[in-house]
Amino acid sequence: PARRSALSLWEALRESMTRLPDAASLPAELPFAGGALGYLAYDFGLAGQGIPPPPAPSLPEAAFGIYDTTLLVDHHGRKAWLCAPEDRMVQALAEWQPRLACRKVYPHDPFFQVRGPVRQIWSRSEYAAAFARVYAYIQAGDCYQVNLAQPFVASYAGSPWSLYQRLRTVNPAPFSAYLSLPQGAVLSFSPERLLQVQKDRLQVRPIKGTRPRLKDRQDDQQMAQALLASPKDRAENLMIVDLLRNDLGRVAATGSVQVPQLCALESYAHVHHLVSVVEARLASGQDALSALEACFPGGSITGAPKRRAMEIIAELEAGARGLYCGSIGYLDQRGGLDMNIAIRSMTAVRGDLRFWAGGGIVADSDPDAEYQETLDKVAVFHRELAALAGEG
Template sequence: MQQGGTAGLSPVLVRGQVFLFYQDLLGGYLAFVNQIPAVFYVKEEIIVKETSLTEARCLAESGGAVPIVRQLLADMVTPLGLMSLIRKDHDRYFLLESLEGIDARGRYSFIGYDPLLRLSAKDFAVTVETRKGTQKSGKGPLDLIRNYLKEYQNPKVPGLPPFTGGFVGYFSYDFIQYCEPSLRFDPKKATDFPDFDLMFFDKVIVFDAFKQTLFLIANAKADAIDETYKKAIRDLDVMETLVKTPVQAPQEEPAHLGPIASNQTRETYNENIARIKHFIREGDIFQAVYSQCFSASYDKDLFSFYRVLRRTNPSQYMMLMKLGDTEIAGSSPETLIRLEGRTITSMPIAGTWRRGRTEEEEKRLEEDLTQDAKELAEHNMLVDLARNDVGKVSEFGSVKVHDLHHVKRFSHVMHLTSRVTGQLKKGLDAIDTLCAALPAGTLSGAPKIRACEILDGLEPQRRGPYGGGIGYLDLSGNMDICITIRTAVKRGDTVYFQSGGGIVADSVTENEFQETLNKSGAVKDALMKTAEAE
């Protein structure tokens, strides 16, 4: 029997253009052939593939939930066009995409709206919001996340995108308290942001930029598959109607952006750098990542901001999401932690230089960066910390470092990057992996726990989403979480963005302050562009 994402296909009838589709039984390979003698027509949609009830029944034998898939040709639909429709009628949605080329990651864009539930926690009090209402939960927050993922666990289906449903949202920097019982932050510095805020999606839309196809996915509970399959097909019909809706270019009025202010003065910032260097000399820590938060009034949603940011600062992790009262839009270059099967990946970024104004200056600055003793020492220290974090949950001897000191360029800065991998220990899962990694050493310091304690004492308020992680935990046990940097967060009529720099023994105070301005430049510039009058 042919199953899941690799089911066999008959030639597909196409209106107005000639295609012949072949389906490879194992690889999900799709061939497009133009201008062939045999011509076939249909009236409307071009359906490449759809999961049958027979296939769903077979997959349901493993329990959990079955991804019911309808695959369409998508050469006339774009993720941003679809988001422009969704944002008009929904206040809970997400877009996750990558703008680093059509590779294993960059080929997919993920969209979800109308989540099954929203799960958040503040100071260990858990709130569950469903379509029926909101209630508090007495269950442990980490176990609650695990329970929902287990209830909807997907079978392994070859040929499907890496995300077919699950949790999408953010884990704040403060989430470390849920994983380290000895660590408690100052309650007087708390903000309104939850410690984590997640939406659970049983339906997703996935764009495959490589094959120019669209996956509509609705998860059907396995314990009553005949009935849940019918509901999933109805959900797919609704999603198909949405993606076929004509999109008009949005006519956006310029936003009103108020004066941008920091939560501390330059003098205070410099004084606290001196205090951190004192802790380093005393042997408490080797490094700490001190930050400042910027805020301003902003009277529009973040859609236009995101459109500007994805054009001016394309990165590996692009995100736009609305979680009811909170909006997030960002362009993060850094993987916090990724779990694919049993392979764990962390990609620390540490060591920052500004971009050159000319090609000649760019080459000189790259050479300076790769030979700067302070930047190399900081990077090596944080690679060691990433090795330690990955090693906590990896099989002995499996942790490896790849591409050490690789230079990566972004719109305003260049960074030193490395990649750390390991193989997850038996009996552990994505939540264990996340707890081992969050917050990243590149956003806290080394040793991590003591650095977090010192930062909590010095920074004027809790960080909230900044320095934590944004991404997904899927229904097959996988996870992809980036670090929340180069990101704007809007709550009410106020937009926030934050940046920091790693402080070591020989840090130059004025340079460190300027580094935070360089790092926040992409977000600040994008906000200002959306506020410019036409």
């Protein structure tokens, strides 16, 4: 049943695109002129690897809305576009003009409060025990790398939109997203792209290698250089680049897979990362959804080889990942696609706020360093949630 549901999702999305008004005449610079927007949970990818699904999560394993009217805002160019079917444009303008005249989505910031401390599901010793199991699998030759993650939870009241606005300000990221759902909300502050499709061009941008930012400029630069020079982090990155070259190769034109960027330093508000870029040309007979199916879930958040790493993750982690390490993004009706990897992301469902943090474990990983890396990646979440609990 899980496999049939995966197949039916791709079929349903393709069929939905055929029912939308033709948008071929719209400017090519617009990345989304109507189509599907939503997410795939990490657990959605288990069926494709033959791994039994976890117990029912708080959110569906996949959710997409189909939109024929869109408002796109270019914050850098200070321009906006409203796209709608010709017979609905007047109505769309009437609906959107009052909203655009307002400086805020809401006249007043909605109430949001964190109730109590953030709770760490795993103790440090439980993380160490899981790390030891992963290390044993690596030594036995089962795998080369496993991305081991741990969850955190907190209780909240009010509108998650306020939390998203606050975190987006202190933790800006290029693939951020906010989704309002019937069950709750998704808040993502991801720095990582899973897959972009532009015409017949494919791009993935895996992240492997992390160091925290430091307040002192010289210390921060030394931390960045240490990351660039780290054999362990570069080896992690190279393993995932090889995995993703293989994933893209399943849907790419023969000989078209290239690596134009390998282990480049990218610095964000709170962490430094090593980021690579893998590109390819889509083969004849393939489309954006077949490329997404080939790449999902992203290799940087599973490990290598992908299937065995995912089996180990399912065995050892403290429950289903849910949205964490899934993907959020859009499928444009003209064939384009852009999906993030939902790291540095939260779900807010019925008063329960949940997020995860993890890192890749390889043969020369140190358990204390790996544990600290998970905390570094979500330190800003802990700080801001503690402040909001104090404000309450």
